[in-house]
Amino acid sequence: MRSSKTLAGTAILTLTLAMAACGGGDDSGGGKSINVLIAANTQYPQEQQAWQKSIAEQFRTQTGADVKWETFASANDELTKIQTSVVSGSGPDVYAVGTTFTPTAYSTKAFVTLGDEQWKQVGGKEKFIPSALGISGPDEQNQIGIPWVGRPFVMVYNTELLKAAGIDKPATTWDELTEQAKKLTTGDQHGLAVAYKDNFDPWKFIWGMSAQAGNPIVDGKTARIQDPAVQKAYQTYFGWLATDKVVDPAAVGWTNSQAIAAFAEGKTGYMALTSALATKALDAGAVKGKWQFALLPTVPPGATSRPANGVEAASILSGDNLLVADYSKNKDLAFQFVRLITDEPAQLEIYKQLGQLPSNAAAAQSLQSDPKLKVVVEAQQKSVATPFSGAWADVQLALTNAVVQSIPDLSKGSISTATIDGRLADAQKKAQSALDRAK
Amino acid sequence: MRQRPLWLLAPGGALMILVILLPLGLAGWISTIDLDQYTLRRWVQAPFIGLGNYTESLGSGLLHSIWISVSFAVLSTLATIPIGIAAALVTQNAYRGRALVRAVFLIPYVLPSFVVATVWRTMLQPDGVVNNWLGADGSLWLSGPRSYWALILVEIWAAWPFIYLMALAALQSVDHEVHEASAVDGATWWPKLTRVVLPYLRGPVLLACLLATLNHINNFTLPFVLFGAPAPDDVNVMPMLVYVTSFQSLRFGLSAAMAVVSLIIIAIPLFAYLRAVRLDVHEEGGRR
Numbered sequence: 001m002r003s004s005k006t007l008a009g010t011a012i013l014t015l016t017l018a019m020a021a022c023g024g025g026d027d028s029g030g031g032k033s034i035n036v037l038i039a040a041n042t043q044y045p046q047e048q049q050a051w052q053k054s055i056a057e058q059f060r061t062q063t064g065a066d067v068k069w070e071t072f073a074s075a076n077d078e079l080t081k082i083q084t085s086v087v088s089g090s091g092p093d094v095y096a097v098g099t100t101f102t103p104t105a106y107s108t109k110a111f112v113t114l115g116d117e118q119w120k121q122v123g124g125k126e127k128f129i130p131s132a133l134g135i136s137g138p139d140e141q142n143q144i145g146i147p148w149v150g151r152p153f154v155m156v157y158n159t160e161l162l163k164a165a166g167i168d169k170p171a172t173t174w175d176e177l178t179e180q181a182k183k184l185t186t187g188d189q190h191g192l193a194v195a196y197k198d199n200f201d202p203w204k205f206i207w208g209m210s211a212q213a214g215n216p217i218v219d220g221k222t223a224r225i226q227d228p229a230v231q232k233a234y235q236t237y238f239g240w241l242a243t244d245k246v247v248d249p250a251a252v253g254w255t256n257s258q259a260i261a262a263f264a265e266g267k268t269g270y271m272a273l274t275s276a277l278a279t280k281a282l283d284a285g286a287v288k289g290k291w292q293f294a295l296l297p298t299v300p301p302g303a304t305s306r307p308a309n310g311v312e313a314a315s316i317l318s319g320d321n322l323l324v325a326d327y328s329k330n331k332d333l334a335f336q337f338v339r340l341i342t343d344e345p346a347q348l349e350i351y352k353q354l355g356q357l358p359s360n361a362a363a364a365q366s367l368q369s370d371p372k373l374k375v376v377v378e379a380q381q382k383s384v385a386t387p388f389s390g391a392w393a394d395v396q397l398a399l400t401n402a403v404v405q406s407i408p409d410l411s412k413g414s415i416s417t418a419t420i421d422g423r424l425a426d427a428q429k430k431a432q433s434a435l436d437r438a439k
Numbered sequence: 440m441r442q443r444p445l446w447l448l449a450p451g452g453a454l455m456i457l458v459i460l461l462p463l464g465l466a467g468w469i470s471t472i473d474l475d476q477y478t479l480r481r482w483v484q485a486p487f488i489g490l491g492n493y494t495e496s497l498g499s500g501l502l503h504s505i506w507i508s509v510s511f512a513v514l515s516t517l518a519t520i521p522i523g524i525a526a527a528l529v530t531q532n533a534y535r536g537r538a539l540v541r542a543v544f545l546i547p548y549v550l551p552s553f554v555v556a557t558v559w560r561t562m563l564q565p566d567g568v569v570n571n572w573l574g575a576d577g578s579l580w581l582s583g584p585r586s587y588w589a590l591i592l593v594e595i596w597a598a599w600p601f602i603y604l605m606a607l608a609a610l611q612s613v614d615h616e617v618h619e620a621s622a623v624d625g626a627t628w629w630p631k632l633t634r635v636v637l638p639y640l641r642g643p644v645l646l647a648c649l650l651a652t653l654n655h656i657n658n659f660t661l662p663f664v665l666f667g668a669p670a671p672d673d674v675n676v677m678p679m680l681v682y683v684t685s686f687q688s689l690r691f692g693l694s695a696a697m698a699v700v701s702l703i704i705i706a707i708p709l710f711a712y713l714r715a716v717r718l719d720v721h722e723e724g725g726r727r
Contacts, residue, residue, distance in 0.1 A: 250566035401669040408583030
């Protein structure tokens, strides 16, 4: 009896201590430190660790404070982390979040809005590529995101196959791309690799084609999915497989990495949506030495030139922004850290180690000399931000869902306009209801 | 009657309150407020909207998802019972290599769901191994109506060893005398199996059915890895719907309401099942 009481007492004590430890503050013991949350780089894990170590050392030399890194494996992990931190008011001081997620993060109002003082702390707005600031906030006065790295989307093409088909330069309009893909499709060779089953790729095509045709899909608080430009975009996107037959029928099951792998086998003319991060995978395949990046077409389908209200969207504005948490007790340190990793040397270092493109204008300029990268840097400069709305996550989900549900029809080889219209009506409804809720 | 020391239940009771009742109450409360990314930071002040989330959840495909979840779970359970029992019978009597067979039977159960789903996802590609075997090139398993059957197939593959384990445990507990008595009475294997052995399995297998069905209903990893999000409508099971609502649309209130509705809808037949099959061991022991 006595021993069990002691046991119970010990258990309660342990529990209390554990809870105290959980609720305990930061900075316990020693000098100051900041917590930084970034995505785990599964492609280059060792390089990422080396980079983290090097940055942490530089930061300690500069400020005497330590950097504690936290990484997340997927967007969900990140979101969960943000949610719990937002609710509890404690967690990382600096977050690196994807560009398209920045509007959602903004809508939680849990991050520091950048005033003149903060911009000065990070080294001034002027040090960044202007286009990279496109998704930092809803307007100039309400920015929360400091551009960190870019991952613009480009096409990759097989130089040998294009040459053999008598194509001397890659397509610059979507119609031209379709035409070239038709020429490239013979026997077991396909013109185009498209990841129809990817959870993110589809909406990027649809948004890009629509924006080029003058419809950014979200117009203030109105969704414009039931629109001829969007319909044409879906028809083109589905048409490659269903009617033009320039895509391998197996592509209805492909994610982006599967499409890259298919292209890397050397039997495909173009892979339509990739980024500089694919370099390693491409060089490991049969296409080594036979591939080139090219800008995605910027003239909407069915047109030979871009309409007056269309935008030259070569890519969605893609990459990571840095956000400083509102609850942070170390904001000054956090901004010093942000300055460090957005200055030219660190930006060149992360490119060298991890292949992430700089958002720092001077660093980007110095990469222009690499002919392979020239196109990618250009794509970054011609990137256009997706609409800045807390509802955007739902809009892109609705756009992707229209593709997910159409795959069976697509696979059968025909998808009627009526079917597409039905899916668009559904997507419109969902997107509009999300926009109606946006605050 | 002597005063029973009920206070001894206090630690367990406190844990129950902390681990089950509090979160349940919290879920109930969240389901009545408009909690989303806009109100998350000041979640205590999120506007109260009563049954608003409930009415919205019924209009946003929840019933369809519950139907898919329940039918998928029941079919998977029904299919795994004969497989599990047969496997248990096969490994009941000692023979050379039985230990190996038993170990092999457990492989699907030991593999993490993520691994199972990734491997099957690769095999079920339009140009994958499964279509090659079937000679059905280009058939879609991961999209469209057939995805529902793909989900059931993979679930059966991964889940039957659970029934097998439960049935095997029950078989092991059959008294030796029972086998002897049926041998003395001259019972051949079939009557012995159906009249003597299987009745012994009833309780454990019925319990296994219950647990298995609940596991199927709650399985999120498998459909998520197999089909991705957004999922095809044919396999938009409840956990997927709740996940997308919570973590892609960020509608925490709405998803809590969905979870509560699902809980109620599933709890009713469960309750009826428990009453009907009477898993109470003491009662059964008494009848025996």
